[in-house]
Amino acid sequence: MSAYYTSTTERAIAATARPKVRKLAASLDVTIEERFDGAWHELILTAPAGRLFADEGLHEFVIANAGPTTDGLWSRALSRLSASPVEPCTDEACEWCHSDDDEGGR
Numbered sequence: 526m527s528a529y530y531t532s533t534t535e536r537a538i539a540a541t542a543r544p545k546v547r548k549l550a551a552s553l554d555v556t557i558e559e560r561f562d563g564a565w566h567e568l569i570l571t572a573p574a575g576r577l578f579a580d581e582g583l584h585e586f587v588i589a590n591a592g593p594t595t596d597g598l599w600s601r602a603l604s605r606l607s608a609s610p611v612e613p614c615t616d617e618a619c620e621w622c623h624s625d626d627d628e629g630g631r
Contacts, residue, residue, distance in 0.1 A: 542599035580609035
């Protein structure tokens, strides 16, 4: 798994944003999955079980570049995490939280 930046400026932006994202995610109990594979680079931010990103009404953010660069991913992740509080999911019929196979959500 490797990251590719188009400039030293983009690399520096990521180097500043990455630890902030990781610290904020840890404080919110949000998991980060990094997928840097060839022609598609993405970060997947997942809210803890039974919770969601309230402002968006989503359990997961996928921040992706349709190309081989990692430019902007970490700064966009920081913006998304900073802007949307993590709150309990109150939807009793939520397929994400209440799966049919009794796993109790993701």
